[in-house]
Amino acid sequence: MSTTTRVGRIMTFTAKPGRGDELATIMMQVAEGLRGSWGCELYLVSRDAESSDTVRVIEAWTDYASADAALATTVATHADIDLNDVLGILAEPPEQVDLDALGGVGL
Template structure:
């Protein structure tokens, strides 16, 4: 699989400090709103987990790695990545993906 060319995706798992799952989801929705017009941002979906109220997963798909790097460094800064990090109980975990296709992907 090639690196650095073509569409990329990831799942990001974040665990908030106890009782802070709703606050984390709200802050991440602010980040998501800031990415609506970001070039190459195909998906940036905030998900709660029914069985783990303090865990939030983000589903990301980007046109390429450069678009992801550019948008997340710029827009997450503007949207308050500091506020996101302050809510976490530990570092985020990542599952790196190479999206192939399917309904919902442009």
């Protein structure tokens, strides 16, 4: 077992009814913007199997500073990603759960 604590994060985004496709598209753009970002070990965008308007993102980072910096930089430097557009699509505020990622397959 590693003594380094990785950051795990589960984000849940719920779009207004019928806008799940738009939300998923934007979250995939965010994922593309994070490719090669230092500290990003996993950024998996998935749609909830029972609700097409719910998108979940599972993340693994080397540390909190990397996670916060990379996400802020990606949104700030990609003109096709507008935080206000994301907020306008959402039916409710996103839910964020932070975890101490201990390891497993792929980490």
